[in-house]
Every structure is written in C-alpha cells, then in structure tokens.
Amino acid sequence: MSDTTAPSGGAAAPIVRAEGLTKTHRGEGAPVHAVRGVDLTVRPGEFVAVTGPSGAGKSTLLHLIGGLQRPDSGKLWLDGQRVDEYREARWAVLRRRSIGVVFQFFNLVSNLTVADNVELPALLASLPRSRPRVPRRTSRRARPRRPREVHAR
C-alpha cells in the first residue's frame, strides 16, 4: 500500500479517510484527550453528521479534518492525498481551494455581507469576476437530505 495515496475500496474512493486520529489538548490544567483513535471514511456526495454530547470532541475532529489543528498521531487522506504530514503553507492552499468550514461561533468578517464572506476564498484565489460566484437567489428549494450519523462519546 502506498503511503501517499489512500487505499481504494470497491465503491467510489473516499473524499475523507482517517485512520487512528488522536488529539490531546494540553493547556493549563490536565491534558484533555479530545480525539482518541478515530477511523472515518466519507465518500463523495455523502452527508455525515458527527453527533455527541458537549465536550465529546466533535469540533476537534472537524478541526483536524479541515486542517485547522494537527493530530498528535494517525493518518489523514483528503481526496486521495495523504495530508497529515503537510506543512502549514500547503494546508493554507488546500483550505483555501477545497475546504469550507461553518464555525460554531461564525468567525465571519464583520464588515462584509454573508455572500461576500462566502465569496472571499474565490476572491483570494483570483477567480474571474465575469460571472456572479454566489447565486443571490435559488429558483429551486434544495431537497432536505438525511445525514449519516457518526456518534462521538
């Protein structure tokens, strides 16, 4: 098995694959073992909800998958690329091009509209301004989809 490409299964190749992800927060007090050996596979088009009680480590897991925090151990592939060993500059490009995060506490740029906040990564990536990047109105209402649930304890 290659160390840089995720192992492929029978179905579509995973968009996210994690093996044994761990993260311990070390602050002032006792260490907090927020993520302890998470294995996770998400395939393209899948809609997954991570559920669990407050403090179970949901946000920490999403921060690891989104490249906002680094795991202490474990492996992570995004779209087939082994990313857990990426340096910060490479993560910055990957986050700008391929990852969207809606934060628990918003983290929006306060003097921009919501649409402008959504468009910001496209602006930073210098996408052409010839067409609106975010449709201001949608003609069809999206059909609600039920997520696959991953429970954190």
Ligand SMILES: Nc1ncnc2c1ncn2[C@@H]1O[C@H](COP(=O)(O)OP(=O)(O)OP(=O)(O)O)[C@@H](O)[C@H]1O
């Ligand atoms: N930067 C940090 N430093 C120290 N401890 C942290 C840090 N971030 C999170 N923790 C601790 O790690 C544990 C998991 O936190 P996390 O925010 O991932 O939980 P959560 O499941 O998202 O909770 P909630 O449902 O309240 O959002 C908690 O005990 C939290 O206090």
Ligand SMILES: [Mg+2]
């Ligand atoms: Mg949270």
